[in-house]
Amino acid sequence: MCIICQTALAGAAAITGLLPAAVVPERPSSESSSIVRVESIDGQRCTRAGLVRTVGGIRFGCERAGKQLRWRQTSPKGAVATNTNPTVLVSNVGNSKSAKFLGIRARLNGASTAVPSLTATKLSAAVCKVSGEIVQFVAEGNCDLRVAIGGSSKDVRINVKKLLPRSTVDRPGGNVLDVKPLYITFKDGIDDRHDTEGLVATMVTNMLDVFAEQHPGFEIRLDTYEGLPDIQHVELPVTREQFMADWNTSYGPLPKYLLQAGLNINVSPDGTRELSYENTNRIFVGIIETSTGGREGFLSGHSTSGCYSEYLIGGGTIFYSRDTQNKACTHLYKTLRYNGSKDTEYDFSNFRRIYGGSGLRSQPGCNDIFRDHYMKTPDENDEALVRKNDPVYYPQYGGKAPPWVMDEGRSFYLRITNGPRAGNPCWDVAYSSFLMRMGSTVGQNDSVAGRQTTDRPDDSTAPQVKAYYVLAADSVDDRYDVGGQISKQITSANEWLFANGGKRLRWDTFKGEIDVQFVRLKQTEAELWLDPENPTKKCRFKQCPSLETIVLAMQAQGFSNRSKITAVFYGGQRSFSSHKDVPWCAWGGWGKAGHVAMYLVSDMNLMNGTVGCSDMNDFAKTPNTQNTVGIAMIHEIFHALGVVSFSGPPNGDGNGHIKNDTSDLMGGSQGTVRLDPGNDDYWRHGKSWADGYRSAFMEPAEPNAELPANWTG
Structure with a gap:
């Protein structure tokens, strides 16, 4: 697709609509x-x-x-x-x-x-x-x-x-880039039903809630169904005794058996090593009804069998819930429940085991970094160097005490602003593909007064731009359609265009009002964060979801009329891992999805939880304005119209922009935005190349109005 514009992040934005007023479960309770x-x-x-x-x-x-x-x-x-x-x-x-x-x-x-x-x-x-x-x-x-x-x-x-009934399969859902809860038993073994009585749910949700306290505005994505943890019961095809006899490495044979059970775990066929620190697509957390095996293997310090949590190769942490006599370690159950900011009994080691290179920080391009990192001795590890009130600090070094603060110095693993790791998605969990905006969930109630889910009859039959408010299946609904922000962004920017250029874009209207149509996609944000060219891989070095991906998904659901320019106000999140490498807020152009434009209206600043792009409540002024969402959307629509032409304009950069004026609408929109001040590049220039003023999408229309090149509508 020819996407010829990418609008960069705004430097600062006020917080707006961070969390929804209400989230309704996937199905109403009886x-x-x-x-x-x-x-x-x-x-x-x-x-x-x-x-x-x-x-x-x-x-x-x-x-x-x-x-x-x-x-x-x-x-x-x-x-x-x-x-x-x-x-x-x-x-x-x-x-x-x-x-x-x-x-x-x-x-x-x-x-x-x-x-x-x-x-x-x-x-x-x-x-x-x-x-x-x-x-x-x-x-x-x-x-x-x-x-x-x-x-x-x-x-x-x-x-x-009540918790969901037992399931031996993974229930329907996104089922990717999430924490998957497990309860593991053995053939002819003890079954305490921790999947349905609550211990697995407590272990998993408390760990995730603790992180959410430390990273406001965000949560670790949990595999849920009907709003509850989707805990999968896995009965291994061996007895407990056979399993223990097979324990001949530091971390034991569990990864091998989970792989054989069909779980998408990032391990070699023999279960002894990660395939790559880049390839983890699910993090497994749960309870198994046995003790650890106590084998030194390749790593020292694992010679004592017992009941405690242990790292799961391939991404995860497992609580081995029985002692060597096969008795339940009930005295440790309380360590799986978080009791507040001064809790000294809670076991933070479970989070420590999932925040590493094969867990939350599994990202494309990070394999070599973590291969070298894990060659360090224990006293050189982050867990020994962070402050003593850090949940990941090794307790064996002494002095660990609340109040708990993750990476208080902002230099090791969360919201890093200091030192050489700052801004590096490999190190900073804030860029993790396993995170989501707080409150994201499938099954929200989209029935809101004034919301339009169909394209109402058009006021005009002339070429026009159609506005959509689009969310992924689990995106938080900021209600920018029914709240009026989208309409006001459009009309305020259009008035600026008229005041400075004598024309307005013709938008799809119904009885004189902007007809904003709501679309909830079938795909979750996590599904849209996978590389469309290789859906087994996470995105990082490209925009995911791309404008083309969004519009094609809309078309697959029967939305997006190719006879109109599609203007998407996307309220979902783009892949957190790509924020640093692809720091854009908007796109516009043409291709197999048609002539399209998109702005990220709810994109998050990963360092502070505020809105990362422009504020939806900041509207264009007339006749002079700073950049706004509406102004940026005009910029992107201009690209869909074919301006700035790749050849012809004296100040064009050959890639759709103005090269010598950062205040120009098509040059950067910095400071007071200007519309082709010399009328020599893309507006009322009278030359042979594309002219926005002559576009058939403008009103009042020119007698010689032109459709964009390559128009197929």
């Missing part, structure tokens, strides 16, 4: 799982069926529950007894969440640097219990919480469900 029945409300008992009371704007009806009378919430359905419009998420019975995680998730000011307070509503007492920084989920239903710091507060609703 009514029985969310009904809350209580004996009394504000001291008044339910004494007669049919009585109605309203408390805090919520209506309750008295009805029979078996042989007893109980109050039941009846209206408004799904209301929270504190503020309206809470942040909604899903968890499971037996699990827990920290106040800090919930505060960050709800966008509570200050939650990233301080620990909020937690208060549960009275109606949630049977569902969840608050103790200090932690809320524990004890029964199915809705746990309604207020998270507060000082005078600021946010409301959170956790839809608490």
Whole structure:
């Protein structure tokens, strides 16, 4: 595809719409799982069926529950007894969440640097219990919480469900660039059902929540189904005794057996080594019903058999849950649950085992770096050199203590701004392909008042530009279509164009209003982050998803009319691993997807969690303006129109841009943006090459209006 423009990242942008107001599970829970029945409300008992009371704007009806009378919430359905419009998420019975995680998730000011307070509503007492920084989920239903710091507060609703039933297969989903939970047993072996009773879910989700506290705005992608961890049960085809007899390397034979079971693990056929530090596409985390084998193998320090967590070759960490006598190590279960900022018992080693070169930092182009890195002696490793309050610090060196801060000096592995590793996607977990914007999930409720999912009848039959608000299957919905930001970006930039050039782009409108169409793609962001030329590989040195990939995916779902220029306002994330090497916010051009343009309206700054490209609430001014999303979109549409021509314009660079004026719309749009000041390159120049002023997509139309070269619409 001839994409002749790539607009670079804005230097700074205000935070806007970081997290959604509500995320709805993939499927609604059954009514029985969310009904809350209580004996009394504000001291008044339910004494007669049919009585109605309203408390805090919520209506309750008295009805029979078996042989007893109980109050039941009846209206408004799904209301929270504190503020309206809470942040909604899903968890499971037996699990827990920290106040800090919930505060960050709800966008509570200050939650990233301080620990909020937690208060549960009275109606949630049977569902969840608050103790200090932690809320524990004890029964199915809705746990309604207020998270507060000082005078600021946010409301959170956790839809608490039972865990999914046992599955021996990987349930449908993206199933790539994620953490995959496992529960592993043996032929004729002990089965404590940790996949369905909750221990695997606790181990995995607590580890991921701890990281999310340390990297606000982002989470490690977890394989989920219906909002819950998709834990796969794997029964190995050997007995425990046969497995232990096969343990003749430092890390044991488990990778080999997982590979034989069909799991996409990054190991050689014999399971003894990674294929490459670049090739990991899934990180496996879970529990196995045995002890470690205690073989020195190629690595010293592994001679003691026992129950503890161990690194999984190929990317992952496994908790060996039994001792050498095959007894359950129940005393260690508590180390898998995080109990807040001062917790000294939590086992951070599980995160330490997945943050390396075959885990979170598995990236294209990084193999040689980590091959050399892992040749160091233990006292030369990062885990010995980071500060003692760092979760990855080796406890055997002594002095490890809270409050826990990941890479506080910003020089080793997270949000690196100091030293030689700064800006290097191989070292910085912030660039990991296994991360996602916080709140991303499949199954969000896209039914929003005013949203248009079809192309409404056009006001004009003349050539026009069609605006789309496009999200991946799991992208956070910032609602820029129904919020009016996209329309205002278009109209404000169009007024600037008219004031400076006497023309407006003709946009697809319905009854005079910009007709912005909403599209939710079938592919997840992780699926779109794979190299389209080799889908087994992660992207890094190219844009993923590309403009062409997005538009072709739209066309496959029946969207994008090739008789119009397609203008995509993409609200998903591009591959984090490509941010440094391909630092662009917008593209435009033509090719097999048609004549197209795209702007990344929700792209994240990986270092601070704010918006990385231009602010969607910063609109063009008339007659003088700085660069905005709308101005940048005009720039990209101009490329789809064929300007700046590759040959002819005296100031063209031969690649679609102006080479000698960074303030020019087609030269960089720096400072006060100008429209072809000399009228000699692409606007009203009167020469033979492409002229935006004469385009058939402009109005009022010229008598000799021209369609773009190579137009096939």
